[in-house]
Amino acid sequence: MEPAIKINNLDVFAGKTQILKNINCEIQKKMITVILGPSGCGKTTLLKCMNRLTDLYPELKVSGEILINEKNILDPGADIYKLRQSMGLLSQRPYPLPMTIYNNIAYALKLRGVTKRRELHKLVMDYLKQAALYDEVRNRLREPASRLSIGQQQRLCLARGLAVNPEIILADEPTSALDPISSRFIDEKFQELKKDYTIVVVTHVLRQARRIADNVIFMYLGEIIEQGPSTEFFENPKQEKTKLYLEGMFN
Amino acid sequence: MKRSLKVEETVFRVLMILSTAFILLILGVIIYSVFEKGMRALSLEMLTHIPEGGYYYGKGGGILNAIVGSMVLAFGATILAFLIGLPVALYINVFLHGKPKLVNLIRFILDLIWGIPSIVYGAFGFTLMVLIGLQTSLLAGIITVTLFILPIMIRSMDEIFRTVPMGLMEASYSLGSNKSELAFKIFTRQSVSGIITAVLLSFGRAIGDAASVLFTAGYTDNLPNSLLEPVATLPLSIFFQLASPVPEVQARAYASALVLTVIILIVSLFSRGLGKRYHKTKINF
Ligand SMILES: Nc1ncnc2c1ncn2[C@@H]1O[C@H](COP(=O)(O)OP(=O)(O)OP(=O)(O)O)[C@@H](O)[C@H]1O
Numbered sequence: 001m002e003p004a005i006k007i008n009n010l011d012v013f014a015g016k017t018q019i020l021k022n023i024n025c026e027i028q029k030k031m032i033t034v035i036l037g038p039s040g041c042g043k044t045t046l047l048k049c050m051n052r053l054t055d056l057y058p059e060l061k062v063s064g065e066i067l068i069n070e071k072n073i074l075d076p077g078a079d080i081y082k083l084r085q086s087m088g089l090l091s092q093r094p095y096p097l098p099m100t101i102y103n104n105i106a107y108a109l110k111l112r113g114v115t116k117r118r119e120l121h122k123l124v125m126d127y128l129k130q131a132a133l134y135d136e137v138r139n140r141l142r143e144p145a146s147r148l149s150i151g152q153q154q155r156l157c158l159a160r161g162l163a164v165n166p167e168i169i170l171a172d173e174p175t176s177a178l179d180p181i182s183s184r185f186i187d188e189k190f191q192e193l194k195k196d197y198t199i200v201v202v203t204h205v206l207r208q209a210r211r212i213a214d215n216v217i218f219m220y221l222g223e224i225i226e227q228g229p230s231t232e233f234f235e236n237p238k239q240e241k242t243k244l245y246l247e248g249m250f251n
Numbered sequence: 252m253k254r255s256l257k258v259e260e261t262v263f264r265v266l267m268i269l270s271t272a273f274i275l276l277i278l279g280v281i282i283y284s285v286f287e288k289g290m291r292a293l294s295l296e297m298l299t300h301i302p303e304g305g306y307y308y309g310k311g312g313g314i315l316n317a318i319v320g321s322m323v324l325a326f327g328a329t330i331l332a333f334l335i336g337l338p339v340a341l342y343i344n345v346f347l348h349g350k351p352k353l354v355n356l357i358r359f360i361l362d363l364i365w366g367i368p369s370i371v372y373g374a375f376g377f378t379l380m381v382l383i384g385l386q387t388s389l390l391a392g393i394i395t396v397t398l399f400i401l402p403i404m405i406r407s408m409d410e411i412f413r414t415v416p417m418g419l420m421e422a423s424y425s426l427g428s429n430k431s432e433l434a435f436k437i438f439t440r441q442s443v444s445g446i447i448t449a450v451l452l453s454f455g456r457a458i459g460d461a462a463s464v465l466f467t468a469g470y471t472d473n474l475p476n477s478l479l480e481p482v483a484t485l486p487l488s489i490f491f492q493l494a495s496p497v498p499e500v501q502a503r504a505y506a507s508a509l510v511l512t513v514i515i516l517i518v519s520l521f522s523r524g525l526g527k528r529y530h531k532t533k534i535n536f
């Protein structure tokens with residue numbers, strides 16, 4: 001099957017230091033791909049290249065190719081707004097928009113073109129239910145989203161990210177700030193969502209990677225050391241560095 | 252060694268306490284004298300009547316002309332400065348994000364303009380009026396005061412927008428927002444109380460300044476009724492009437508000083524209060 005994302009010879013420089021070195025990889029459709037690696041190896045940067053959030057950092061120079069539906073999204077002419085809508089982002093810490101719980105999701109829906117009030121309302125409820133938030137917030141939809149707990153905020157961000165109707169979900173250590181119960185919810189939710197979405201999850205927690213990954217990309221110091229199906233990667237790693245990492249030598 | 256450090260520390264602590272006490276003392280004396288003289292001059296008539304028989308000679312009436320005039324002028328200028336300043340501050344932080352050199356230059360220039368004394372704005376406003384054939388008037392005053400408070404408005408909103416976290420920008424862009432949506436829907440909402448603080452701060456400056464309105468707004472006994480006629484203001488009400496030998500006229504100056512001080516105190520207290528709340532929600536975030 002055609003991969004959802006294909007990355008060819010991707011380099012990222014910040015001034016003279018090279019953050020990503022000749023990255024080549026494929027993200028398969030409707031699977032969970034985990035990007036694994038020690039702190040500072042470039043996982044977040046790789047993720048941000050995929051929806052061009054790197055544009056926000058003028059000090060970063062990105063070159064190479066990222067193909068989605070056979071189009072290179074790094075092209076200066078690419079429609080980045082559409083690109084970003086085709087991906088939902090979950091960041092390390094949740095950033096609810098400065099508005100009500102309801103409007104956090106309605107905002108995303110409006111961006112995707114939903115305008116009718118009734119449809120808007122129905123979809124907001126749907127996405128709240130999808131993120132298992134509905135029961136907790138149905139009586140406080142008009143409260144500012146910042147009043148929610150961190151775990152609830154992260155689920156709201158998931159709901160909001162799904163509301164733009166993406167094909168791909170990018171998640172950057174989405175559970176690292178959460179309590180164990182919220183974390184497990186997110187992990188399980190991903191398992192369920194992969195039926196319909198392509199999911200990329202950054203983590204440096206081995207246990208989480210083992211639990212959720214279909215494919216693994218292992219990075220070290222800006223390079224991809226090893227990539228492949230999860231079972232292969234964990235049972236039978238090829239590279240010396242991978243073996244050391246799996247034995248916990250880098251942490 | 253240890254001993255001398257301790258001595259040094261004590262010396263500085265004493266100096267600090269002394270200078271703080273000195274400032275508080277001066278502030279106390281000023282506020283006391285304003286209130287003491289102002290309270291004696293204040294009456295219902297003072298607040299509800301315009302001067303009778305001319306502000307410079309007349310013994311009756313009050314300062315309603317200056318209270319209403321100042322309010323109208325300061326409101327007008329604040330609204331104008333807000334309407335111009337908000338898009339500029341948003342532009343700097345959203346559209347010019349990623350051009351730090353340019354942004355720093357703009358901030359530097361704004362800070363320079365902020366430092367220009369208001370009398371220079373007054374003179375500039377006057378030159379401008381001559382150029383376009385405008386008389387001393389409410390309109391000329393509003394335009395000049397707008398220019399005077401504009402850098403204050405822009406820079407204080409700018410400082411608030413700077414604190415919008417990068418993660419929030421990323422979150423809104425990742426939903427597919429464009430820059431205008433990020434600016435007007437996210438930045439403004441995230442910064443509501445900070446924006447109000449900036450507006451109050453600018454209003455306080457607008458209503459308290461004498462030099463910028465001296466040549467441009469003029470002075471009158473009447474209530475403002477047209478944009479093209481002169482308007483009275485509280486600072487000039489003090490300036491023109493305090494030097495009078497007539498005690499009743501002087502009283503109007505003291506009353507004006509008191510009213511102006513109270514307005515500015517209220518405005519600053521409000522903006523301080525908001526500022527605090529703003530920081531609280533920030534940490535909570
Ligand atoms: N905008 C930037 N300017 C300069 N250097 C940067 C920038 N962004 C990232 N870096 C550097 O690139 C390297 C990789 O950063 P990145 O955030 O991608 O790592 P990471 O793998 O996500 O780490 P972590 O697990 O700690 O989140 C780091 O050394 C970081 O300091």
Ligand SMILES: [Mg+2]
Nearest residue numbers: 043044045172
């Ligand atoms: Mg990271």
